[in-house]
Amino acid sequence: MLLLAFDTATPAVTAAVCEPDGAAVRIRAAASAVDARRHGELLAPGIRDVLARADASPADLTHIAVGIGPGPYTGLRVGLATAHALAEALGIACHGVATLDAIAHASGRDTPFIAASDARRKEVFWARYADSATRVGDIAVDRPADVPADGLPVIGHGARLYADVFGQDADAAEPLYPSAAALGEVAVLRLLAGAELPEPRPLYLRRPDAQVPGAPKRVSAVRGPAARA
Amino acid sequence: MSTTDLPLILGIESSCDETGVGLVRGCELLSDQVASSVAEHARFGGVVPEVASRAHLEAMTPTLHRALDGAGVKLADVDAIAVTAGPGLAGALLVGVSAAKAYALALDKPLYGVNHLVGHVAVDQLEHGPLPKPTVALLVSGGHTSLLLVRDLATDVRLLGDTVDDAAGEAYDKVARLLDLPYPGGPPIDRAAREGDPSAIRFPRGKWGDGTYDFSFSGLKTAVARWVEESERSGSPLSVPDVAAAFQEAVVDVLTRKAVDACRAHGVEHLVISGGVAANSRLRALAEERCARAGIELRVPRPRLCTDNGAMIAALGAEVVAAGLPPSTLDLATDTSLPVSQVLAG
Numbered sequence: 001m002l003l004l005a006f007d008t009a010t011p012a013v014t015a016a017v018c019e020p021d022g023a024a025v026r027i028r029a030a031a032s033a034v035d036a037r038r039h040g041e042l043l044a045p046g047i048r049d050v051l052a053r054a055d056a057s058p059a060d061l062t063h064i065a066v067g068i069g070p071g072p073y074t075g076l077r078v079g080l081a082t083a084h085a086l087a088e089a090l091g092i093a094c095h096g097v098a099t100l101d102a103i104a105h106a107s108g109r110d111t112p113f114i115a116a117s118d119a120r121r122k123e124v125f126w127a128r129y130a131d132s133a134t135r136v137g138d139i140a141v142d143r144p145a146d147v148p149a150d151g152l153p154v155i156g157h158g159a160r161l162y163a164d165v166f167g168q169d170a171d172a173a174e175p176l177y178p179s180a181a182a183l184g185e186v187a188v189l190r191l192l193a194g195a196e197l198p199e200p201r202p203l204y205l206r207r208p209d210a211q212v213p214g215a216p217k218r219v220s221a222v223r224g225p226a227a228r229a
Numbered sequence: 230m231s232t233t234d235l236p237l238i239l240g241i242e243s244s245c246d247e248t249g250v251g252l253v254r255g256c257e258l259l260s261d262q263v264a265s266s267v268a269e270h271a272r273f274g275g276v277v278p279e280v281a282s283r284a285h286l287e288a289m290t291p292t293l294h295r296a297l298d299g300a301g302v303k304l305a306d307v308d309a310i311a312v313t314a315g316p317g318l319a320g321a322l323l324v325g326v327s328a329a330k331a332y333a334l335a336l337d338k339p340l341y342g343v344n345h346l347v348g349h350v351a352v353d354q355l356e357h358g359p360l361p362k363p364t365v366a367l368l369v370s371g372g373h374t375s376l377l378l379v380r381d382l383a384t385d386v387r388l389l390g391d392t393v394d395d396a397a398g399e400a401y402d403k404v405a406r407l408l409d410l411p412y413p414g415g416p417p418i419d420r421a422a423r424e425g426d427p428s429a430i431r432f433p434r435g436k437w438g439d440g441t442y443d444f445s446f447s448g449l450k451t452a453v454a455r456w457v458e459e460s461e462r463s464g465s466p467l468s469v470p471d472v473a474a475a476f477q478e479a480v481v482d483v484l485t486r487k488a489v490d491a492c493r494a495h496g497v498e499h500l501v502i503s504g505g506v507a508a509n510s511r512l513r514a515l516a517e518e519r520c521a522r523a524g525i526e527l528r529v530p531r532p533r534l535c536t537d538n539g540a541m542i543a544a545l546g547a548e549v550v551a552a553g554l555p556p557s558t559l560d561l562a563t564d565t566s567l568p569v570s571q572v573l574a575g
Contacts, residue, residue: 040323044330044559058335073279074320077286078327084290085331089304202286208279212272216407219454220462 001191002028002056003063004086005184008043008079009071009099010117010157011036015046016180017054017061018188025188028054030181039075043082050180061092065187067178068096070125070139070203071117083200095187095197100139102183103156104129106175112136114149116158124158125205133186141205236308236550239296239332240543241289243325244317244345245372246270246281248288250296251540252307253547258355260299261533261540264288271412275402276371282320289328296539307338311546314342314557314574315567317372322563330559339556342574343545344386344567345537346373349503351382351548352541356530361499364528365389367488369512370504370537371398371413374484376442376491377569379501382545383552388569389491390442397480398506400446404453404476408469418473419509425470427478430456434483442491449479481512489519501528508532549573 006015016030029050033042051058066083069076087094100115107113109132116126119141126147127139144162147154154166159173175182190197235255242249246266252259266284270276297304312329315322326342333340350366366377374392379385395403398415405414410421432452435445453476460467492500502516507529520527534540554573561575 038562040327041560041562043327044334048334048559058337073282074323077282077320077324081286081289081324081327082331084286085328086335088290088293089332089335202283204283208277208283210273210277210280213274213406216403216454218458219451220458 001062001188002060003065003184003188004047004051004061005065005180005187006043006047006079006082007067007099007102007178007180007183008039009067009069009076010177012177013039013042013046014178014180015043015050016184017050017056018181018184020188020192023192025185027181027184028056030179032179034177036075039078043078058086058090061090063092063187063191064094065097065184065197066094066200067099067102067183068198068200068203069099070119070141070205071099072120073202073204076202080200080202094200096200097183097186097197098139098203099178100125100127100156101135101186102178103175104132104135105186106179106182107132107155112152114147114152114154116147116154116156118157118161124162126158128152139203139205235547237302237306238543238546238550239307239310240539240541240546241310241312241325241329242345242348242537242539242542243285243321244313244315245321245537246276246284247537248285248292249537249539249542250292251538251543252296252300252302253355253540253543255547256354256358258540259302260296261538262292262295262299263538264292267413274406274412278318278320281318282324285321285324289324304332305336307336309339309341309546309550311341311343311542311549313345313348313542314561315345315564317345317565319563319565322565326561326563330561334559340559340561341546341549342557342561343542343549344569344572344574346375346569347382347386347572348541348545350377350379350501351545352534352538353501353503353528353530355540355544356534357528360501363495363497364499364501365488365492365495365497366501366503367484368504369397369484369502369506371402372396373504374444375569376488378491378495378497382548383554383572386570386572390444390487392444392446393436394445394447395450397444397446397484400450400480401506403450407454407457408472415506415509418477419511421470421473422477422511425468425472425474427474429468429471430475432475432479434479437483442487444483444487446480449476477511481509481515484512485516485519488516489523489525492525493523498524499526499528503530503535505536507535545572
């Protein structure tokens with residue numbers, strides 16, 4: 001198994017090449033850059049570079065694991081469109097990993113916590129974890145004040161942005177972003193364990209913003225007393 | 230050289246609400262598959278960018294499969310990949326460009342980020358063969374209304390004029406709403422106009438005879454709105470066919486006149502009309518009449534090729550490859566307002 005992992009659901013654009021090493025996971029190469037506005041420009045060269053550093057060609061890959069968010073949609077889709085097309089062209093399996101699961105995994109925590117990422121519009125995407133490998137329940141989108149943190153530590157960029165709401169030190173939020181190394185580890189470990197991975201489809205959690213228009217605006221001058229006022 | 234010796238070009242289009250994948254060798258169209266999200270936008274009266282972007286991601290792989298099957302080729306047979314890099318909706322463009330980069334990376338084949346507008350001109354080669362040089366092109370769609378002077382599809386495209394406000398297709402959509410006709414507005418207005426009298430109302434021709442090749446349709450739309458409101462206020466019955474016919478006449482009158490003027494001024498004997506509005510029956514008829522009178526050869530691709538599709542991007546890709554232009558790099562950026570003079574992005 002040689003697995004290419006990447007994620008574009010947060011300001012981080014991250015890619016890694018990993019493989020099983022006994023019951024563990026060996027990261028052959030990994031790279032990340034943080035630039036919320038350039039996912040589309042950074043991802044493909046990033047993948048090419050980690051492949052080169054892993055001394056692998058695309059044809060050597062057997063699996064792809066991609067972060068399915070949730071996260072800002074335009075960036076999120078860069079990863080998914082890339083994953084679908086790579087898997088199609090290479091004829092290999094493609095799996096999804098929830099982006100928060102990768103952040104949780106990298107935390108290495110063995111007690112309960114919450115992972116939260118920035119959902120914009122003053123909201124966070126969040127989920128509760130029993131430990132770094134075990135999510136409890138579904139991922140949700142809420143205002144920070146409405147997240148039932150119950151005094152649990154909160155990690156991720158959402159925790160840093162709203163440290164005051166969560167009542168914790170902004171520095172306690174690490175790791176802020178997912179790393180593809182962690183995402184790849186999650187994927188390889190679950191595949192080795194014979195566990196299911198999500199389909200590589202985006203977690204949007206919100207409907208598109210769109211309003212059905214009302215009647216066309218009037219263009220004629222208003223007649224009657226109001227017009228003279 | 231027979232076309233089988235020419236490189237097989239995969240074209241990917243996702244600039245607005247159509248996911249298009251096409252395969253082309255030279256001027257030969259091998260396959261053209263489009264998935265449209267237009268029905269999902271209809272109740273909003275216009276394209277909703279996030280709805281379009283979501284639909285592109287869902288449609289890309291199935292549309293690719295249909296295109297490959299239609300051409301009887303495998304993805305590994307593709308020699309180069311062309312993709313719309315702009316202009317268009319940011320989030321929509323990014324889906325196609327991300328997929329195209331991944332295909333290029335996986336197959337180790339060159340990638341060309343090309344201009345959507347020039348693709349609308351290049352597509353005519355798939356129907357009528359190599360484009361005469363030079364050619365004037367009139368591009369009319371829901372997003373664009375431009376006059377171009379095309380000396381060479383790959384290397385020399387100049388913008389002669391553009392709309393200063395609404396695109397022609399946008400004016401059709403807005404007027405359709407005023408007349409309680411469905412979205413998109415082009416086909417229902419075209420149909421209604423056939424029963425109407427184009428001279429029943431004299432609507433304004435924006436930028437008529439102003440010495441430029443620019444267009445304006447916002448004043449026309451307002452004039453139609455005034456007309457509709459006035460008839461409501463006075464209680465006189467509104468003839469939808471007459472309003473549609475008179476509105477359509479004002480649009481196509483100024484489009485065809487400026488296009489023919491541009492040909493004359495530049496000594497060009499060939500005009501291509503393309504883009505979604507090129508499917509309009511009155512635009513085709515009036516353009517034929519005026520071109521015949523002016524001794525200009527008119528080329529209009531069939532309606533299917535006039536609207537957004539991947540074949541047009543493959544057709545332009547074939548030109549760019551044939552011209553020996555350097556491929557785009559994997560850090561190719563999308564450009565929502567890519568100027569038409571820039572055939573190759575980045």
